[in-house]
Amino acid sequence: MTKYAPTKKFTFGLWTVGNTGADPFGDSVRKKKSPVELVHLLAEVGAYGVNFHDNDLVPIDATPAERDQIVSDFKKALKETGLVVPMATTNLFASPIFKDGAFTANDPKVRAYALQKTMNAIDLGVECGAKIYVFWGGREGTESDATKDPVTAIKRNREAMNFLTEYVIDQGYDLRFALEAKPNEPRGNIYNATTGNMLAFIETLDHPEMVGVNPEVAHEHMAGLNFTHHVAQALEAGKLWHIDLNDQAFGRYDQDFRFGMVNLKSAFFLVKLLEDYNYEGPLHYDAHAMRTEDYEGVKDFARGCMRTYMILKEKAEMFNADPEIQALLAEINAEDPEMDAFFGPYSREKAIALKNHGFDRCGIAKRGLKYERLDQLTNEIILGVR
Secondary structure, eight states: OOTTOOOSOEEEEHHHHTOOOOBTTBOOSSOOOOHHHHHHHHHHHTOSEEEEEHHHHSOTTOOHHHHHHHHHHHHHHHHHHTOBOOEEEOOOSSSGGGBTBSTTOSSHHHHHHHHHHHHHHHHHHHHTTOOEEEEEOTTOEESOTTSOOHHHHHHHHHHHHHHHHHHHHHHTOOOEEEEEOOSSSSSSEESSOSHHHHHHHHTTSSOGGGEEEOOBHHHHHHTTOOHHHHHHHHHHTTOBOOEEEOBOOTTSSOOOBOTTSSOHHHHHHHHHHHHHTTOOSOEEEOOOOOTTOOHHHHHHHHHHHHHHHHHHHHHHHHHHHOHHHHHHHHHHTOOOGGGGGGSSSOOHHHHHHHHHOOOOHHHHHTOOOOHHHHHHHHHHHHHTOO
């Protein structure tokens, strides 16, 4: 087997490998491929699965007969290739009807249509085998806060999530929701801008047990945040149900670069976290090839995303097995039996003892922590010289 061959649940969206290279300043550079062609492309590069928005697969104006034929052809391609559909989502941002949002739009007709469209899209996702349903509120925000009351917007969003979880229960679907945060673009400001916002919002829902998060590298990096820390919060809360991998220069527009293209060290710590805590869900690449590429370049992009993860997985294993690194970590994290009595559940006796304990503040502060050495050894692991 080729070294670094993809052995994880690596998935790509139809919109990722199907991206034609168009941007706000230029037309497409690649001819549009059908969903069936894209399934076969992903099978060729060794992907595990394929995800889609409803209109990636079925055009928004398709007739019922056209819809059924498209879905039949798509499912046939899945069967031929062995690919699966772990996740699906709804496009609630492209059509002009969503210019002011979907679930948070001021116009009640828009909000009702968004619910209708999402129910139909959920049906489609489940029909194709999806177990996770992602919600990215790309238009759920404002350019001017004069236009929307943010408290009302939060309530509208909650009402929509509660309605849709009840729909899933009523239909008997084996489906969980994952909410995806982003700070801005295409709106000037998007509600629930970070993964932490989403985790707090989930706890206000009628069925929080059905709802987790789908953090994306680029979306947290756009805001200058440490993505690994946000993923850790989701993991610790038991809410990391899906994840979007890509890369992004901090503070830029949403670039959706190949995984590891810009911030290799950040990518390393992310992979290490996911592997150390045995994340077993899909690893979805919400990214696309550069505009410079033809479809052979798209295949290079997809293979590169998966290969980088596998390489960094090996680097994480090397980090965890390195004697000097592990000795430093053991020293840094060494427990002090004298302090054991002060930790754990509160008691009045424990609080009194702690208040009366004498600490050598200056002596403790003199201790060097050897973080410089540890970080340099990390660099050397990543750079392949250790």
